[in-house]
Amino acid sequence: MSHDFRRANIVVRHNVTDSKTLNRHIQELRDVLTGVARGEMTAYVVGENLMINGAAESLFSDQVRSLAILLCVIFLIMSAMFTSFKGGLISLLPNLIPVILIFGLMGLLGIP
Numbered sequence: 001m002s003h004d005f006r007r008a009n010i011v012v013r014h015n016v017t018d019s020k021t022l023n024r025h026i027q028e029l030r031d032v033l034t035g036v037a038r039g040e041m042t043a044y045v046v047g048e049n050l051m052i053n054g055a056a057e058s059l060f061s062d063q064v065r066s067l068a069i070l071l072c073v074i075f076l077i078m079s080a081m082f083t084s085f086k087g088g089l090i091s092l093l094p095n096l097i098p099v100i101l102i103f104g105l106m107g108l109l110g111i112p
Helices: 019-036 048-082 085-109
Strands: none
Touching (some): 048 085
């Protein structure tokens, strides 16, 4: 609390490690703060953990996007090489097997 009671800093410690759960709690907190902080009062939710969580979320979405782009490029190159879309689709199967195995193994071992 500042000396003139105009500012307050509230520190929240938690043991949430899942980014999906953390995002849900942060959204609930922001919803409550918009109802409580009205008029001249403003509230901000900030922190290092939130920045790391945001970076992890963007990393995940970027990886999914790059995987989709990679599969499209492989399909286009193989379709041009075999001069048919059917050949491009068939050539995707050997390229999808390692991806499916890696994600399946990560899911089986509980690797996030």
